[in-house]
Amino acid sequence: MTTLPDISGHCPDHLAAVKDAFAANFVDAPDGLNEQGARFSVVIEGQTVIDIWAGQVDAAGVEPMSEGTLVPVFSTGKAVMAILMASAVERGKLAYEEAVAALWPAFGAQGKGRVTVAQLLSHQAGLPGFSEPADPAIWFDRQAVLDRLAAQAPMWPLGTGSGYHPITVGYLANEVFRLADGRTMGRALAEDFARPFGLDLWIGLPESEHVRVAALRKPAKATDLGTLDAIKKAAFLDKGSAPGGRGSAEWRSIEIPSANLHGTARDLARILGVIANDGQLDGRRILSPTVVAEATRERVAGQDKVLPFVMSWGAGFTRNAGLNIFGPNPEAVGHCGWGGSCAFADPARRLSAAYTMTRQSPYLIGDPRAQRLIQALYGAL
Numbered sequence: 001m002t003t004l005p006d007i008s009g010h011c012p013d014h015l016a017a018v019k020d021a022f023a024a025n026f027v028d029a030p031d032g033l034n035e036q037g038a039r040f041s042v043v044i045e046g047q048t049v050i051d052i053w054a055g056q057v058d059a060a061g062v063e064p065m066s067e068g069t070l071v072p073v074f075s076t077g078k079a080v081m082a083i084l085m086a087s088a089v090e091r092g093k094l095a096y097e098e099a100v101a102a103l104w105p106a107f108g109a110q111g112k113g114r115v116t117v118a119q120l121l122s123h124q125a126g127l128p129g130f131s132e133p134a135d136p137a138i139w140f141d142r143q144a145v146l147d148r149l150a151a152q153a154p155m156w157p158l159g160t161g162s163g164y165h166p167i168t169v170g171y172l173a174n175e176v177f178r179l180a181d182g183r184t185m186g187r188a189l190a191e192d193f194a195r196p197f198g199l200d201l202w203i204g205l206p207e208s209e210h211v212r213v214a215a216l217r218k219p220a221k222a223t224d225l226g227t228l229d230a231i232k233k234a235a236f237l238d239k240g241s242a243p244g245g246r247g248s249a250e251w252r253s254i255e256i257p258s259a260n261l262h263g264t265a266r267d268l269a270r271i272l273g274v275i276a277n278d279g280q281l282d283g284r285r286i287l288s289p290t291v292v293a294e295a296t297r298e299r300v301a302g303q304d305k306v307l308p309f310v311m312s313w314g315a316g317f318t319r320n321a322g323l324n325i326f327g328p329n330p331e332a333v334g335h336c337g338w339g340g341s342c343a344f345a346d347p348a349r350r351l352s353a354a355y356t357m358t359r360q361s362p363y364l365i366g367d368p369r370a371q372r373l374i375q376a377l378y379g380a381l
Contacts, residue, residue: 019050021375029372031361036056053066069212074341076342079334086294090288096117101113106147111154121173124158138240149168167243167256173257197281201261213252270282300313327349328378329347342354
């Protein structure tokens with residue numbers, strides 16, 4: 001695209017720099033990553049102050065992005081997963097310091113009996129992937145995945161740090177949630193958030209909604225994981241490290257809270273507002289300030305064993321401390337997803353925001369297009 005896009009939605013005049021940055025991403029994006037279709041939304045003190053979108057959603061470049069377009073956001077959905085887990089803690093269904101094996105005895109095999117819910121969510125369980133290559137279709141058999149991971153030994157000594165679990169953490173957390181709550185995360189998201197608050201967010205997308213999903217343009221080059229070892233290969237590169245063999249329709253329909261949430265930037269920003277606004281969504285209390293603090297406080301920090309970054313993890317959230325990808329506040333939290341999407345909450349500003357796009361980049365975190373928007377936002381506040 002060489003001409004400025006037609007931008008839909010709303011952005012107030014005093015934040016016009018954000019709209020300008022959004023437009024620039026279509027014609028002069030960093031690293032040549034000119035947008036195909038994108039959306040950026042910002043919520044401050046519970047009010048959606050920016051919600052803009054532009055571009056096309058199909059590979060042919062014919063169908064325009066619309067208010068109802070859904071985008072798969074991959075690991076950005078982990079921020080929603082973290083909120084769902086926090087909601088179970090709020091309702092007394094589980095505790096962050098509870099051993100996973102107390103709910104799920106089989107998980108305690110191979111020395112994992114003391115792994116807590118918080119340690120699982122902060123990528124300390126040592127199960128970033130399968131220790132031996134697997135058929136990629138295994139991910140479509142939830143019980144097979146759970147049985148294999150429960151029986152597996154940790155890939156590093158427990159208590160020695162984090163190693164990002166790209167997909168496995170979603171299966172593990174969903175099972176803990178199901179055992180504690182009686183529902184899957186996809187069902188809880190629909191019943192507790194999507195329907196009562198009008199959020200267009202889905203973990204396990206019904207076939208009737210597939211027509212609304214944007215087509216993605218995959219990254220032109222591979223992600224840089226740094227020096228490779230067995231742990232990184234299990235997480236990202238080995239056969240069976242990601243779902244395959246069944247087609248996109250079946251992948252959209254299953255529940256992988258860590259990897260296949262579909263939604264809109266507006267409603268990602270809205271649900272992250274729970275963290276930005278002391279546990280409230282649309283004026284209704286969802287989490288107590290105590291649970292918000294427990295969900296977002298640092299659980300582990302240091303050089304991650306999978307990601308080539310020094311990370312600070314909350315109970316499922318990426319913490320901004322040291323990364324500075326979610327604005328200037330080190331206490332902001334959120335998550336990034338494969339290809340560039342992100343969603344975050346900044347409690348100091350009572351601000352939450354989300355970026356979704358259809359042209360994927362190779363960045364694991366801190367996509368420069370999103371960074372341009374976030375920097376413009378904070379510069380205009």
